[in-house]
Amino acid sequence: MTSPGVAAPDAVLAPWRSRWGLVPDGGAFATPSSVLQPVRRNGVAAYLKLATVAEEAAGGRVLRWWAGRGAAAVLAADDDALLLERAGGERDLAALASSDADGDDAATRILCRAALRLHAVDDHPRPDGLVGLRRWFGELFEHAAAHPTEHDGLFARAAEEAEALLAEPEGDVVLHGDLHHGNVLDFGEAERGGRGWLAIDPKHIHGDPAFDFANILCNPGREVAHAPGRLERTVRVIADETGIDERRMLRWTLAWAGLSAAWSERSGDDPTIAVGVGMLALHARGE
Structure with missing residues (x-):
């Protein structure tokens, strides 16, 4: 290589x-x-x-x-x-999400439908080299053990939630693993002969389908992700599109935010967006 x-x-x-x-x-x-x-x-x-x-x-x-x-x-x-x-369309999900609340909701629905199409593929054998979500969350578990009180205990609480969710998965699919507004692109409007919105740049993981939707809450940027009421509204949209219980989606959001923040801190990047979303998820749960 x-x-x-x-x-x-x-x-x-x-x-x-x-x-x-x-x-x-x-x-x-x-x-x-x-x-x-x-x-x-x-x-x-x-x-x-x-x-x-x-x-x-x-x-x-x-x-x-x-x-x-x-x-x-x-x-x-x-x-x-x-x-x-190669994508040839001019529509952009990050721009749509940043336009206003209605545009943000529309972008969330597009992302959800893109993920559901991917999750529906069930060919066997599956691709070589897939890893399970427990291994994917390994750095969160390590980081939480080393920094149990950081960010008001966010890492410890996210790790605890991840452990509980991983113990009781609701399905097992090949996941995208990095589903956000920059990884679902416009390949032309279907009504005009295009292929619609399609995903690029997947990871190589499998597990509970709900995992793929949590990253939407941390994107496309801080202004959108931390906007008042955005997290609760977007969780409702995801629940409407996917049938995932809102409470369970909040739990996955906390777990994902902790993992994303842990990755950022361990690589020297800024964890602010993920930490903020994690705290918002805790607040939405009444904690």
Whole structure:
């Protein structure tokens, strides 16, 4: 697998451009987990993507498994390299959510429906390399043990809630794992022959379906996530779209917020949004 510190992304991708007959449609660039380039094949817009870390490669296997059902289609694949369908629509969920409360609710409904489409895929065998939610929450459990009183005990309370939820899952599906407003894109309006809203960049986890909806509450940014009444209103929308009990959704929101904040603190990032959402979830539960 290619090193994450790739110095010449264009050269790294050259073998696959040649192999698949791709024409560059923009510059190649590297992220901490992959090398990408917008390309065209026979005039069709696509993205060439090479995973450079194991977790990203595992997410690519999930995309291949979904086979375009609720997610961007994989047009070609070769080990850790993928040729992906490219979104061409102009609609943006973060902008919609930031417009006003009605737009935020509409964006939440779109995200919920996108997740439900993914969860409905039940092919066997499942993708290689999936991990369960208990392992995914490992860093929260470690962080809570090391910082039991931080943020008024948020990590400890989130870890306790996560343990209880993981002990009694309500289903087991292949999850997206990072469902937010930047990972569900506009692939063209269905009424005009497009493919609608589709997911990109999944993780490689499985477990309780409710987990996937909690990240909506922490996004698309602090102004929206911390807006007065937003958490309670969005939980109601999620419950309406998915049938998940509102109380249970609040519990998953607390667990997810704790995990997200733990990740942020352990990597040196700002945990403010996740901590705030966690405290809002506690308040909504009357704590």
